[in-house]
Amino acid sequence: MSVIYVLLAISIVIAVLFFIAFIRAVKSGQYDDDYTPSVRMLFDDELVKPKTNKTIKKN
Amino acid sequence: MEQNSCFHCGDACTAEHVVFDDKDFCCNGCKTVYEIFSENDLTCYYDLQQAPGATPKEIQGKYDYLSDTSIIEKLTEFDDGKHQIATLSIPHIHCSSCIWILENLNKLNPNITLSQVNFGKKTVRITYKSEFFSLKEAVLLLSKIGYEPYISLEDFTTGKNKVNRSLIYKLGIAGFAFGNVMFLSFPEYFEVGEFWLEQYKPVFRWLMFAFSLPVVFYASQDYFIAAYKGLKSKLLNIDIPIALGILVLFVRSTTEIILDLGTGFFDSLTGLVFFLLLGKYFQQKTYAFLSFERDYKSYFPIAVTKISNGSELSIQVYDIKKGDRLLIRNEELIPVDGILINGMANIDYSFVTGESEAVRKISGDKLFAGGKQTSGSIEMEALNAVEQSYLTQLWSNDVFNKNKQESFTTLTNAISKRFTIAVLGIATIATLFWLVVDSSKALNVFTAVLIIACPCAIALSAPFTLGNLLRIFGKLKFYLKNASVIEQLAKIDTIVFDKTGTITSNAKSETAYHGETLSISEEALLTSTLRHSNHPLSRSLYDVLQKNNIVTLDHFEEHLGQGIFGTFDNQSIKIGSANYVGQPQTEKKLKTAVHISTNKGYKGKFTFYNAYREGLSQLFNKLKKEYDLVILSGDNASETDNLKKLLPTKTKLIFDQKPNDKLEYIKHHQKNGANILMVGDGLNDAGALAQSNVGIAISENINVFSPACDAILDATKFSQLYSYLKASKTAIQIIKWSFAFSFFYNAIGLYFAVTGQLMPVVAAILMPLSSISIVVFTTIATNILGRKLK
Structure with a gap:
């Protein structure tokens, strides 16, 4: 058994793993909305404010 | 008078200017939203975008039907008894502030565990603890902060529709296989006769074969299906030469590696499918937030209030029977044809006719489905069921079940007819020629012609040209x-x-005044009185009049559906319908008019005309x-x-x-x-x-x-x-040019194929090259075209 078979096997296994990751990402709906996440990631920076943990809401 | 714009919604502060926290608000509604946000540390909302909000509307009792479990069941997509998930469509979503506030709903109510916005579709998906919180409360909360969800009959019937992601899967598979096959076939491109490469050739080839299997049998199945359909209806569409090309590529390549004749064309095969699917994906992308398939269902409410034995009851629209007494509140849509029983009906038929001016109805008048009540509540009696209304009957016409696209022959398909015949002709002639000259090469040449003539570039011209123009048009609204x-x-x-x-x-209308000229003091009184009213007609009249000498009225009254009354300094004015100001309705009512009378008698009227665009x-x-x-x-x-x-x-x-x-x-x-x-x-x-x-x-x-x-x-x-x-029209020209372009590539390829010297490496270069140059050409051409548009 030559080393090339080992290398091929490893490379294909890794490629297939990435492929499965892609399929799962699509399935979970990550590709359904390609705009909102780009806005969402900008929010956290602007929220750095010492907050008193008062999230009580009057109804 | 200085005009301030509302801190919350950006509208001009006119009728009821409210100042709170050193900020201007156009109405109490906007101020309340601001209060809610500031109490909950959510004022960041206003930092992200200026005046992003909407004025909350009066919603008293409008969503009572959401307590009905059968309706909740239809609207939620998940329910395990403790948690419910519902996706609500919110038309107001328009900026980053909207995303921010809607994803921070849990700060307003801790029972909402998660809310996620899809900006493209303008929806928010909320997860909440159903033991402590209900869908109705969620909708009310959203309405209170100015994000009123839009719930229509459509949500009710379609239910949970599945998103079709198969094209992305196919594209992923084709791309994956394409990359790997390219990698594996690289050594053979250079035909290095190195010992170890020779040794492992079969392994590499069989691996390529394995990678091409899902591409042929899964990723390209749409082409086979379309080709089969085309043949069945005796139509030579573009999918036929494509399917033929894919099939021949696969069969010939497989035969070659079985008989150890060569590497086959797996690289070209996977590349071809990848590029074709890329074109398809590019063309398919559409506007998720717009719906092009709307029928009356997306206009109509899910439920309506029925009055039976003096009590109010929410019933589903489809359950309305002839003779039912229905209560239609302000801003609600009339779901069925009926007779007005009591109340001031002021019906806005703009969904139906496009006419924005509301129509007055008195009890006993017939009301048509699709109108929207605009002043107070009314009671009506249903005349038939929803599907049999005057408006909804239109949808029983056959045209709504027809698919326009199927009956239309695209340019690509028109060309492919001649193309397919030509390719088959060339293949036959070349094969016959080689049968005579050197029969061992005949089969080789036949398949080579079909492979190289596979109209990848032709099939890509239209998707990329039209897809790009579609995007350019989209930017231009x-x-x-x-x-x-x-x-x-x-x-x-x-x-x-x-x-x-x-x-x-609809937005703009022109006015003309007929009657006695108003004195300066009367004019001042007129504008000051109009300023107090929120009626659409008062607002548009107020906007066109000169706003000088605004006075504070001594007294103001608004008579819903009739008119307004104001007094100042012993002068009084009545503005409203002819009846209201005490003027007999003389002419036949063709146009909307606002009549004016003062304490000195009838003055005249303002007539509204539609303004042409x-x-x-x-x-x-x-x-x-x-x-x-x-x-x-x-x-x-x-x-x-x-x-x-x-x-x-x-x-x-x-x-x-x-x-x-x-x-x-x-x-x-x-x-x-x-x-x-x-x-x-x-x-x-x-x-x-x-x-x-x-x-x-x-x-x-x-x-x-x-x-x-x-x-x-x-x-x-x-x-x-x-x-x-x-x-x-220019776009069609561009497509024709790129057809010419790809014929040029085909001619080169055919030369190699017909002379029997098509090497896998030639095919592997020619195919991507032609595809990419077509994509580049059409993209540049359409962008130049788009730049000329305004």
């Missing part, structure tokens, strides 16, 4: 349902316009050279003279058309060979829009309503219609 609409637009020879709401503007005459004058123009209006002929002045003389003017008449008119002319573009706006045009070759809906606000159509045009871009039509 002309939204197309799909790319093939552009091809149909290029073929149009007749344009039919609806009048009200299409060539006239800007650039209307210029547009028609440009269009008349190339198209037949028709105005098809549901209104009476009162505007004929005005229109004749504005429009080119050869424009046909046809009035008093019922929705079905419009449909029949278009059908009739199509039979005589006309390709008709219908431009309309209301639900009454829905039949005509569906029947026409291309139906364009004009919309003042693209997020709100437009009937089923092929394209939605923002009203501000109406005057650009001509240049868009022209651009469509």
